[in-house]
Structures are given as structure tokens and as C-alpha cells.
Amino acid sequence: MSGPSPDLLAAGGQELVVVLTKAGRVKIRYPAEAVRDDGVRVTVRAPWAASGVRDFGFVRFEPGDVLTEHYWRDRWFAVKEVRDGHGVLKGWYCDITRPAVLAGGVLTVEDLDLDLWVSADGASVLRLDEDEFEESGLAGRDPAAAGAAVAALDELERLARTEGLATLLV
Template sequence: MSANSPESPQRVDVVLLKAGRTKIRYEAELLTDDGTRISVRAPWAGEGVRDFGFVRFEPGDVFTEHFWRDRWYAVKEVRSSDGTLKGWYCDITRPATLNGAELVVEDLDLDLWVSADGTDVLRLDEDEFEESGLRERDQGAASAATAALDELDALAHRFSTDAPHWPPIS
């Protein structure tokens, strides 16, 4: 189901929670919601430039983000202001919920970066995940999070060698 018409795109607030608190909130255009996957588009919502060393997020970048109600991750395609694909930033999260015009996702600290050509696949923030205490507080969520990271990592490595479909948005 398409969530918008050309005349009036539907807007949602994406709310990213971390450790029970709002980490960031930003407005996005709702592209689709098929009942399982919710896709939105938004400009870079951070302040200024964020240089990770392997990629720079900066004003003008556009993120097309895919969230699932039944998966423990979100996949965010990142393009520069001129439309050049930078790659995909994947957040390990609890499954998303859409309540009215608010899309809520809880960040579980683990991340994965996949470069545009698939040659760089980087697991990120595993130390933060271990320090978060999630394993002690919620073993089920911790297991789901690490399994999601392993799944995305395997998919990304297949992409970089065999070029199947990436990102895994179906």
C-alpha cells in the first residue's frame, strides 16, 4: 500500500529510543507501509557533519529507511545530496511500532555498515552493546539482537561476493 499521494506526502515522526530515552526524533516522509515493512525518507537529522572514518554523514544527505514490525533491524540507504549512493547503515533494533504518526524504534547499540560497492562490511559498536547490560536485563532481546547482526553480516558478505539483492528489504 502506498502511504502517500504526489500532492500531499504523509509525514511521520521517527523516534529512536536508546536505553528508554529518546536519542533522536525527526520528521520523515512515509513512503510505504505494507503491514510488515515501513519505509520512510528523511534528510540527515544530525547536527553538522558526522565523520565515522569510513563514511561521512552531512547536511544534504538523504536516508531511505526501512523498518520492520517483525525483524530486529532497520536498514538505511544513505545518499549524498547529489544522489550518489554512500552505502547502507543498519541499526540493530527491537521491531518497530507505528502509532498514528509516530514510528518508534529502540536502538540496541549494534550496527553494521555496508559500503555502496559492498566491499566494506563493518560491524560496529559491539563494545557498547556488551557494556549496555542488555544480556543481563533481557537475554531474549540480546540473543535476538546478536542473531540479527549475524544475519545482516552474512547477507552483506554474500552481496559483496555474489551480488544478490541488497539491502534485504523484501
């Protein structure tokens, strides 16, 4: 028995709201412009939504940055292309998430703590927040989800190191 069919975005340019949850709470909520929805992947564009600058050491997210975000309904990750205000590619920030759900103009994604950063030149590929993932206790509460999350991180890292993430986003 299949569930309800997912909402599809009618056309690019439509406004929607992206909601990123973590541990059952809303982490961040922001407006985005729909770019494309093929029924499996939803692509949106939005300015850097957090207040101020976030310096990770390997990249700075700051006002003026624009993110083109790719969410899948059937994959356990989201890939966010990060560009500065002049359009220069900084790299890709990848969140390991449960598959995205689009309903009523709201795109909801559950963050599972693991992340991957890939620099614009592909020379730097960093696995992030593995300690937070372990501390989250997901492996004990939902071993299948934890396994899917680790497999998704491994898949993204392999793609980044071999083919480049751009091939995933074609």
C-alpha cells in the same frame, strides 16, 4: 490472543515522526516522509537529521544527505540507505533494534547499540559498537532480546557478504 493491529500508513508522501530511543531515552526525533507501508515494513525518506557532520572514519554523514530508511515490525533491525545530496549512494547503515512500532503518526524504534555498515560497493562490511552492546548489560537484563539482537546482526552481515542488502529491500 493478539494485540491491537498496527497503524498502517495510508499512502506515500504522508508525514510522520521517527523516534529513536536508547536505554529508555529519546536519542533523536525527526520528521520523515512515508514512502511505503506493506503492514510489515515501513519505508520512510528523510534528510540527515543530526546537526552538522558526523565523520565515522569510513563514511561521513552530512547536511544534504538523504536517508531512505526501512523499518520492520517483525525484525530486529533497520536498514538505512544513505545517499549524498546528488543522489550518489554512500552505503547502508544498519541499526540493530527491537521491532518498530507505528502509532499515531509516530514510528518508534529502540536502538540496541549494535550496528553494521556496508559500503556502496559492498567491499566493506563493518560490525560496529559491539563493545557498547556488551557494556549496555542487555544480556543480563533481557537475554532473549540480546540473543535476538546478535542473531539480527549476524543475519545482516551474512546477507551483506553473500547476496547484498539491496535484495532485502526489494
